[in-house]
Amino acid sequence: MEVLKKIENEGFEAYVVGGCVRDLLSEKNPKDWDCATNATPQQIVKIFPDSFYENDFGTVGVKVEPFIENELLNPERDHDVIEVTTYRIESKYSDRRRPDEVKFAKTLTEDLSRRDFTMNAIALKVKSLEEFEIVDLFDGQADIKNKTIRAVGDADDRFNEDALRITRAIRFHSQLGFKIEEQTFQALQKNAALISYVANERIKDELVKIVLSENPAEGIDMMQKTGVLKYVIPELESGVGVSQNRHHIYTIYQHCLMSLKHCPSKKLEVRLAALFHDIAKPQTKRGEGTFSTFYNHDHIGAKIVKKMLGRLKFSNEIIDKVVLLVDNHMFYYNPEEVGEASVRKLIKKVGLENVKDLIDLRIADRLGSGTPKGKPYKLRHLEYLIEKVSKDAISVKMLKINGNDLMKDLSLAPGPKIGAILDVLLAEVIEDAGKNDKEMLLIRAKELDGEDLSKLREMAKEKIEEKKEEDEKEIKEKHWVK
Missing domain, CATH: 1.10.110.30 (Hydrophobic Seed Protein)
Structure with missing residues (x-):
């Protein structure tokens, strides 16, 4: 409102235009605000001395108080920017990218006529927060409604x-x-x-x-x-109409689309991996009919994706993540054949931080194949094992003291007695985490030093094993596995 008022007070026209008008008419909160005016960029800069004009398109960035939806203040930013653009008509586009020259127009009609779509060619003349006039020369409101x-x-x-x-x-x-x-x-x-x-x-x-x-x-x-x-993306186009085998009801292209559609993650990298995970299938296909094969399509696909995303100017960080997911999307897991050691190898190979995304890709792949259950028992079992092996083991490493502390502060000689004392302390900390304080543990260790620890150590062992069983039961229940 203030930007429009200041422009109008100087004798110029000012309208809210573009996508923000479309959003308002669609009852959505605009993310950005754009204004159009018959004032030249130089005149706009004169009205707003703190503004900036760094382009050839007649657009001036006007700094305003930070806002979040409906002009609420945003304390995290010093200012927001409203783009104010002079009415313009554009000349020939020799390179199909930008006008050869930008010519300023005198009327709003000329400006709206050069916009892309009718829904974006509507202007608002704002008189107050409750009163405004809609300028719709191309029936954009009807197109928004329809x-x-x-x-x-x-x-x-x-x-x-x-x-x-x-x-x-x-x-x-x-x-x-x-x-x-x-x-x-x-x-x-x-x-x-x-x-x-x-x-x-x-x-x-x-x-x-x-x-x-x-x-x-x-x-x-x-x-x-x-x-x-x-x-x-010609690499994706090459899968159009290419059949797969008895395990798939869709063509390669259709399967890629369906995998993207059903991807449970909102992360860009995971969605890109879902779309491109089978990108190499057309060129690795051998044979026809229900017994076609696609050997090494995962590894070859990773190379294709790296080159393709590089061509499209994605960041190295995004490329590396998508390549990792595509390269490993065929990981094998069966509860009856794969144990904790194999799961540790998988975690080491892809990184614990990427395991959840790899599982989401597997779910997208399954649902994209027409499988009704995206997360079957064996996938839940894998999640259970991943959580189990990735958690720090219940051990004396959890304590705020170690054997060196006992030898230094209690003058204990190296030997099995130190291990026995630490096991007892661990058992007591399992019962009450508040006891895991270095000073408290040293006092308790001094008390234990004079006792026969063989029986206490046996009790400690029982308590530690009981805690491990409780944790494993909790993780199994979380993932619905036996």
Whole structure:
């Protein structure tokens, strides 16, 4: 409100525009706020001396008090930024990425006419918090109500102006659950090849938003239906129509989509791994029909994913995590054949911090194969064993003192008596964790030093074993295993 008022008080027009208007009309809280005005960037900077103008598109960043939803203060930030952009009309896009030059317009109508989709081409004239005027020249409100993505004016022109709009349309389809209007859809198909002009960094940003959306599989599938996928991720496109074997009811591509759809994790790396875990199956397939094989598709797939995500400019951290998950997604586990030693090897190989994500990938893989139960008994049993072996063993290492303390403070000679005293202390700490204090333990150790510890040590052993059994029972009940 204050930004708009200040601009208007200087004799200029000011409107709220873009995605924030769409969000407001959809009864959602906008994450960002954008304004459009007939004031030039230089005039905007004059109105807001603390603002910054560091681009060629007529957009000035105006600093405002921090806000979280509905302008509540956010103490964690010094300021937020509202983008104020001069009305503009854009000239020819020779590289399909950006206008050759930006020309400032005089009217709001000219500005709204150059926007991508009708739902984003609505402006608000705010008079007060309760009173505002909607400027909707292209029936964007109707499209929002009907959940429709429709290009402003001629769809071919819009996509030829800025090819990134192709992935934006698909991303909105995935994020908002809106359908793409037929003429806009046909224009997407016709102009799909233009996506090759867009920088990989920008494509990556759109892909991330699709994968993290509420309908990620629908977004990826729309990329395939419009012909965009073969230009962005040809490795995934190669699985279209390729059958698997008797263990699968879906084609390779369909299985990858379904795995993404059913992925239980919201982490980007796990969702990417779910989408790409079988990326090497088309090239490793041997034979036809129900007995086809895909030997080493996990390891070969990891190499493909590393190269592919690198091409799309993902960070090394994300690439390494996705590669690790894809490379190990075929891990074998059967409660009757695999014991604690093998589970320790798995933890050592992938890292304890990655085990949960690997299990989530396995669940996605299973559900993506049409299996009704994503977490069968053997997977729950694996979780049980992982928790069991990853927990610190119940031992005297838990105590706040050790044998060296006893020898130093109690002048005890090295020998079995030290171990006996520590075992008794451990048994007592198991009963009462509050006793695990160095000073208290030393006092108690001095008392025990004069006693016959053989019987006490036997009691300590019994208490320690009892605690181990209790912990194991609790972990088993947690994971519903026997």
